[in-house]
Amino acid sequence: MSRSDLAAQQASLLRALLADGPAPAGFDASRLRVEAQVLRRKHGRVLAHQRPELAEALGDRFGPLFTEFNAGRPKRDTERSGAYADAFVEWLIAGGQLAKPKRGLVSRLRRR
Template identity: 60%
Template sequence: MTSPRERLAGRQAELLKALLAGGDAPAGFDADRLRVEANVLRNKQSRLAAYLRPDLAEALGDRFAALFREYATSHPKTDAIRSRAYADAFGAWLVDRGEVPKPRGRFSNWLRRK
């Protein structure tokens, strides 16, 4: 039998998956409202990533938001990763996919941290 704390942790994990990783809405939550909130969170993350990595935003132009959404859905941010490291990981993902060339100069150090 699971404790109340374990059940709560499980419910919280379901909610985070719905909000950050495109999971289904947990029982008792309005799926439409969660979708709206998930979009708000992804847009906020996208703006922060563009602020932290203007080179990527400039290189991708109008494609930045869609690619960031794809990345964020398949690689949800956790509290274990700082926002700059998350933006750098997005950049490394883009390089691996051939979406942007390997950086030179000022932004080349982040690839070594991958």
């Protein structure tokens, strides 16, 4: 198998896991859906750890809001977790779930 073939197969698997892409040949679609759900929850936990001020500000709403965000905007395979967290913050503000932070607070909620 060539490197380009392997890279294409890996990209297909990542799309299935991170972006609701179809299951690649040789993979069980139902098992991939379970693994994708696990990865999404993990992304939420990582984001809450990276941005504790955000998790604290949202409280019990964090999990459901992250799930909603992630369903419409899965993390891209090439995307840094910090950039994904920034996108979540922007989505929360745009949707009225989080007040637009004052200038000094922006750097605490959005870290690059």
